[in-house]
Amino acid sequence: LFEGVDHIGYAVPDLEEALALHTGRLGWRLEHREHNEEQGVEEAMLTTGDGLGARVQLLAPTRSDSPIARHLERRGPGVQQVAYRVRDLEQVSAELRRRGFRLLQPEARRGTAGSLISFLHPSDTGGVLVELVQPAATGGTHRDVTVLD
Amino acid sequence: LFEGVDHIGYAVPDLEEALALHTGRLGWRLEHREHNEEQGVEEAMLTTGDGLGARVQLLAPTRSDSPIARHLERRGPGVQQVAYRVRDLEQVSAELRRRGFRLLQPEARRGTAGSLISFLHPSDTGGVLVELVQPAATGGTHRDVTVLD
Numbered sequence: 001l002f003e004g005v006d007h008i009g010y011a012v013p014d015l016e017e018a019l020a021l022h023t024g025r026l027g028w029r030l031e032h033r034e035h036n037e038e039q040g041v042e043e044a045m046l047t048t049g050d051g052l053g054a055r056v057q058l059l060a061p062t063r064s065d066s067p068i069a070r071h072l073e074r075r076g077p078g079v080q081q082v083a084y085r086v087r088d089l090e091q092v093s094a095e096l097r098r099r100g101f102r103l104l105q106p107e108a109r110r111g112t113a114g115s116l117i118s119f120l121h122p123s124d125t126g127g128v129l130v131e132l133v134q135p136a137a138t139g140g141t142h143r144d145v146t147v148l149d
Numbered sequence: 150l151f152e153g154v155d156h157i158g159y160a161v162p163d164l165e166e167a168l169a170l171h172t173g174r175l176g177w178r179l180e181h182r183e184h185n186e187e188q189g190v191e192e193a194m195l196t197t198g199d200g201l202g203a204r205v206q207l208l209a210p211t212r213s214d215s216p217i218a219r220h221l222e223r224r225g226p227g228v229q230q231v232a233y234r235v236r237d238l239e240q241v242s243a244e245l246r247r248r249g250f251r252l253l254q255p256e257a258r259r260g261t262a263g264s265l266i267s268f269l270h271p272s273d274t275g276g277v278l279v280e281l282v283q284p285a286a287t288g289g290t291h292r293d294v295t296v297l298d
């Protein structure tokens with residue numbers, strides 16, 4: 001079902017501060033930055049080492065009714081989501097539904113860098129908010145995605 | 150500093166149940182299983198896809214005073230830790246200390262499959278419990294580690 005862990009999402013109150021911590025003091029590299037108004041999030045993708053492994057995604061809320069704002073309110077800053085990469089989101093979603101998993105929304109949404117994403121219900125995955133992500137360049141990996149800055 | 154994300158640790162109340170969910174219904178493969186009495190944990194490492202990416206580590210408590218038991222009590226099941234792989238734990242720990250990060254224990258401990266591990270204080274990393282892990286076979290990756298079962 002899953003090609004691998006695409007990224008781990010950290011909820012952060014302030015994106016610039018979190019970027020300074022991760023790129024300045026922890027040695028991560030900024031791969032991509034983006035504002036996603038639909039999700040109410042300002043985000044940054046970070047890589048380390050050879051850049052081929054799972055990435056860290058920093059997620060800061062842009063409005064108080066966004067999922068990240070609610071996560072910060074209820075649980076504080078920290079891991080908010082774990083994203084598993086899939087080749088074909090529609091097919092994997094259908095298969096997971098057949099196996100009894102619930103998806104948070106009926107339709108896939110637009111994720112980082114033109115990807116397609118869906119979320120599994122945390123009650124069905126042992127308390128983990130699992131994002132399913134199909135990178136923009138179908139059949140490729142996220143390395144094919146254009147880096148905007 | 151970091152070669153990549155080694156694994157993401159999920160706190161689970163029951164290891165067999167979590168294994169059934171992850172390997173039976175979510176398609177992960179069991180790579181390694183281990184009982185770590187020092188940490189009070191029964192654990193399983195899972196891979197997916199080409200098996201080269203970040204893994205999922207299922208962590209079940211073996212006693213009520215273990216870190217995993219405390220996590221389940223306070224926060225419920227879900228992501229408990231994110232492990233970053235390093236080549237030389239002693240050197241990276243010293244560098245991080247120089248940069249103002251606190252480690253939870255003064256000395257490195259034994260982690261999964263003969264690895265060496267340390268933890269950064271979550272207050273210094275934006276609420277994320279970061280494990281630093283140096284695989285058993287120094288200079289290699291965790292693929293070099295002998296799988297015991």
Ligand SMILES: [Co+2]
Pocket residue numbers: 007009057081083111131
């Ligand atoms: Co994400």
Ligand SMILES: [Co+2]
Pocket residue numbers: 156158206230232260280
């Ligand atoms: Co671990």
